[in-house]
Amino acid sequence: MNKFISEKQRFGATTKQVFGSVTHTSFNGVYTMSTVMTVADLLRACSFDLIPQHLKILYKEIQRVASPSRRQGFEDYCYKHLTSSTEISGVIPPVLIGCMSEVETEFSDDPRINDVLVMQPDKNFVVDGVNRLSTIATILGGYDQSLLKKIKESDARLKRRVDLSRLLQELSVQVLFIFRKDKALSEADFSQIFADVNGQATPMSTNKLMKLARTDDVVMFAREISMLPIIRSHGGMSLDGNTVTTKSEFVLTLNSVTRFILGALGGERMQGKVRGVREMSDGAILSQKHLDPIRSDLILFFETWIDYQGENYSQDRTGFQLVATLIQGLGLVFHNLWITYESLAPAERTSLLYQAAKKLGGLDYSRMAPHWADCSCVSLNENGSYIVNTGGSTSRKGFAKHLSNKLGVQYRSR
Incomplete structure (x- = not known):
């Protein structure tokens, strides 16, 4: 001792x-x-x-x-x-x-x-x-x-x-x-x-963190969206996958839906906050109180966009509608519309968001559709097919601008 x-x-x-x-x-x-x-x-x-x-x-x-x-x-x-x-x-x-x-x-x-x-x-x-x-x-x-x-x-x-x-x-x-x-x-x-x-x-990888997360309100909302009947009918969402391929049974990934929600909620700045600290523009920690105002409209917007694509949404396995950065860009489109229509009565705003989703759902998302020539983040390859030619954040923004132009609404980076 x-x-x-x-x-x-x-x-x-x-x-x-x-x-x-x-x-x-x-x-x-x-x-x-x-x-x-x-x-x-x-x-x-x-x-x-x-x-x-x-x-x-x-x-x-x-x-x-x-x-x-x-x-x-x-x-x-x-x-x-x-x-x-x-x-x-x-x-x-x-x-x-x-x-x-x-x-x-x-x-x-x-x-x-x-x-x-x-x-x-x-x-x-x-x-x-x-x-x-x-x-x-x-x-x-x-x-x-x-x-x-x-x-x-x-x-x-x-x-x-x-x-x-x-x-x-x-x-x-x-x-x-x-x-x-x-x-x-x-x-x-x-x-x-x-x-x-x-x-x-x-x-630990971001995907594994998301898969295990139970206190992350955005991830839990993404899980909620994955359980929508229209999502499940097309093949559902993968908790582990990074991308949707021609052999994938699923049509979405947890990572892409999480970024879709983040973009819809806070735009480009928030969309990069997949892991770590998430503060809103006023400095408050992102929580359910920030998600609740957009929850029902965002679900309606996403469901309508998928619904108006019909069977092509899941049958065309090479279309841009299954590309992660386009889905994430769609979240930025929603955010831009939400800000544009924020002064309107809730019922009128919901109606306009529905009409926008319906119009976007009616677009041709195949890789040979002529309208992609106006999209800054894709280019035509030697086979006559459009491919993404930029990185993640640039692609998200490029798709958001293109889809906004198709709606006749100016996209503003925020």
């Missing part, structure tokens, strides 16, 4: 005492202690404002260090769950801290009583959880921001952050301290452990 040292409470003091459960055997000389701490106490138990240069380089080389979108994503995740804005459960993964100092431990003989770890906070550094801790440090304030890329943030976000700061103060999280009992973790030890932990994590 190692010598026990009295705790010194203030951050910046030589040592700090932590209670938890220490592994009784080592992993090639390395031990861990599992414990629970408030986030404020955790920030005082590690060095988040005295990070040595070699670790700053390490953080930047191995992972995307606390990018604004990742920080905002975690911030909004915490806000959603701490304010009970969703009934779906969530969790904050454990934070891993490496002790680059000599430590002392005291084991308890009673499994009901915690073990003790005494270490030096100013020589403790984050192994896993840089994004989580940097986000929390930003919200609580008073910590070094040298790792963080600064961006202009909306007034709505700053207002939410005030509320979140109060809620985070006493939030407790799982923490795992990593240390050696015979000596301090060296730079080589820390670098290797950091690489082992972060290098084994495989980023």
